[in-house]
Amino acid sequence: QIARRRRPRLPYPPGPPADSVIGHLRTMPDINDAAQVFHEWSQSFGDVISLNTLGKRVVVLCSQEAVTDLLEKRSFKYADRPSFPMYERLGWKDLLVYLPYGPYFRKQRKMLQAPFEKEKVSTYRLVEEQEACVLLYGLLNKPEAMERHVHRYPTAVIMELTYGHRVLSEDDDYLCAAENVAEVLHVGAQASLLDVSPLFEHLPAWFPGAWFVRYIAETRPKVMQRMLNSVSDVQQQLASGEAKQSIVSEQVEALSSEGQLTPENKYDVSMVAYQIFAGGAETSHHTLSTFFACMLLNPEVQRKGHEEIMRVVGSGRLPDFTDRDSLPYVECIVEESQRWHPVLPLGVPHQVMEDDEYRGMHIPKGATVIPNARSITWDERHYHDPRSFKPERFLPKPEGAGETFSQGAVFGWGRRICPGRYLARDMVWIAIARILAVFEVQKAHDAAGNIVEPAIEFVTSLTSHPKPFPYDLRPRSDAAEQLIRQAYDMHMANIVT
Numbered sequence: 494q495i496a497r498r499r500r501p502r503l504p505y506p507p508g509p510p511a512d513s514v515i516g517h518l519r520t521m522p523d524i525n526d527a528a529q530v531f532h533e534w535s536q537s538f539g540d541v542i543s544l545n546t547l548g549k550r551v552v553v554l555c556s557q558e559a560v561t562d563l564l565e566k567r568s569f570k571y572a573d574r575p576s577f578p579m580y581e582r583l584g585w586k587d588l589l590v591y592l593p594y595g596p597y598f599r600k601q602r603k604m605l606q607a608p609f610e611k612e613k614v615s616t617y618r619l620v621e622e623q624e625a626c627v628l629l630y631g632l633l634n635k636p637e638a639m640e641r642h643v644h645r646y647p648t649a650v651i652m653e654l655t656y657g658h659r660v661l662s663e664d665d666d667y668l669c670a671a672e673n674v675a676e677v678l679h680v681g682a683q684a685s686l687l688d689v690s691p692l693f694e695h696l697p698a699w700f701p702g703a704w705f706v707r708y709i710a711e712t713r714p715k716v717m718q719r720m721l722n723s724v725s726d727v728q729q730q731l732a733s734g735e736a737k738q739s740i741v742s743e744q745v746e747a748l749s750s751e752g753q754l755t756p757e758n759k760y761d762v763s764m765v766a767y768q769i770f771a772g773g774a775e776t777s778h779h780t781l782s783t784f785f786a787c788m789l790l791n792p793e794v795q796r797k798g799h800e801e802i803m804r805v806v807g808s809g810r811l812p813d814f815t816d817r818d819s820l821p822y823v824e825c826i827v828e829e830s831q832r833w834h835p836v837l838p839l840g841v842p843h844q845v846m847e848d849d850e851y852r853g854m855h856i857p858k859g860a861t862v863i864p865n866a867r868s869i870t871w872d873e874r875h876y877h878d879p880r881s882f883k884p885e886r887f888l889p890k891p892e893g894a895g896e897t898f899s900q901g902a903v904f905g906w907g908r909r910i911c912p913g914r915y916l917a918r919d920m921v922w923i924a925i926a927r928i929l930a931v932f933e934v935q936k937a938h939d940a941a942g943n944i945v946e947p948a949i950e951f952v953t954s955l956t957s958h959p960k961p962f963p964y965d966l967r968p969r970s971d972a973a974e975q976l977i978r979q980a981y982d983m984h985m986a987n988i989v990t
């Protein structure tokens with residue numbers, strides 16, 4: 494049957510040698526190393542590689558040019574997603590990021606995109622500034638728990654915007670929900686027999702390799718409950734007049750006033766709301782932990798960032814969004830942290846909706862297309878000395894190198910581009926500007942007083958982040974400490990009144 498299938502006239506994109514029956518199954522790299530390995534292959538086979546795993550074609554794009562040509566300019570053909578069997582079984586089937594391209598995708602995309610348009614996003618800045626004060630206060634009081642604070646910060650912003658829920662304690666229910674998302678994201682990204690066939694879903698849990706059966710059975714009910722209950726809570730708050738304005742409250746009210754609050758529409762609001770924190774919390778959290786690693790490794794950059802803030806803002810207040818245009822170097826630090834180690838090194842895979850031809854190569858309908866962000870950010874034609882951390886590369890010449898930040902390598906392409914990118918940029922910017930203003934990250938010392946040289950290692954599932962590393966975090970001065978306390982007290986006083 495395979496022999497009779499009509500052969501494409503053009504060759505598939507090249508790739509490493511494959512086994513005759515199972516194709517590249519054995520050559521396929523582990524997810525942790527995939528971006529690096531694909532990048533190395535691209536040096537031998539070119540910037541468009543293809544692999545065949547058990548008959549499924551995977552095309553990896555390893556340059557800005559190829560990604561722009563296909564995912565951006567031909568987005569109408571490349572806007573589909575492959576299926577994600579684990580995530581689907583875990584209850585995430587109807588989350589926007591996993592939806593196939595089509596009417597339901599467009600409906601959800603519209604619902605999710607509207608609250609995150611550029612102009613609308615600037616109205617969220619007060620919440621970001623306030624939560625950034627809580628972040629600073631947390632870092633001051635428990636500097637050793639940096640990971641927890643940088644997870645809490647974007648989660649708290651998103652929960653407030655989405656559900657009108659303010660995170661006030663460490664054991665907050667919504668914070669736990671975001672932690673659960675992080676776990677599911679990680680576990681679901683691991684290869685399982687489900688990738689081969691959904692039939693394996695029915696294996697008994699004791700069957701070798703069927704670890705996912707029990708995980709799905711235990712996790713799915715909790716995930717579903719969380720997705721649906723939070724919107725019901727907002728609905729009740731609306732009924733009792735206690736609801737705070739939020740993305741969900743606005744959507745529920747709009748549907749009610751049109752007489753359209755059907756179970757189906759309410760379900761869609763639930764999916765959109767859940768998708769906001771499933772898409773936004775983990776990614777922003779990992780951007781901030783990567784930033785900390787970058788500052789630890791590059792004290793000179795940290796010093797220059799701090800000095801720019803002192804020059805422009807002074808030491809009497811914290812930077813805010815009105816200072817942003819006057820802080821170009823800080824902006825470059827944000828961008829360089831994202832370029833130096835993209836949080837999604839392989840983006841999110843797309844799928845081709847019809848047969849296509851590119852540079853004399855055949856890309857078959859249904860092929861999974863992986864944009865290798867890592868290759869783009871390491872491309873020496875666009876970035877000099879790309880493995881080094883050099884924020885000034887983005888400053889205009891002659892002060893800097895006039896290089897262009899690749900939005901795509903960080904936020905994706907075409908019709909699937911990250912709809913939360915404006916919010917993400919704001920959230921990350923204000924946190925970084927304020928941390929640079931008042932803190933210094935330094936190398937840790939061991940018990941004998943010797944400096945511990947940090948070896949930063951990254952762990953990657955769908956997102957990528959540094960493994961825990963030793964550091965020492967301190968306020969830059971007594972005045973800086975005072976500023977953190979005052980800002981926090983003012984924020985808390987506002988909550989009470």
Ligand code: HEM
Nearest residue numbers: 589590769772773776777841903904905906909911913917
């Ligand atoms: C620094 C933080 C963030 C990064 C690095 C990031 C990155 C990305 C990337 C690379 C994609 C895939 C784009 C593609 O397929 O070409 C994506 C998709 C998505 N992001 Fe983000 N994102 C971030 C924050 C956010 C936030 C704050 C939200 C929510 C408001 C969000 C919601 C989404 C959604 C819903 C999708 C799926 C879009 C679709 O499939 O149509 N992201 N993001």
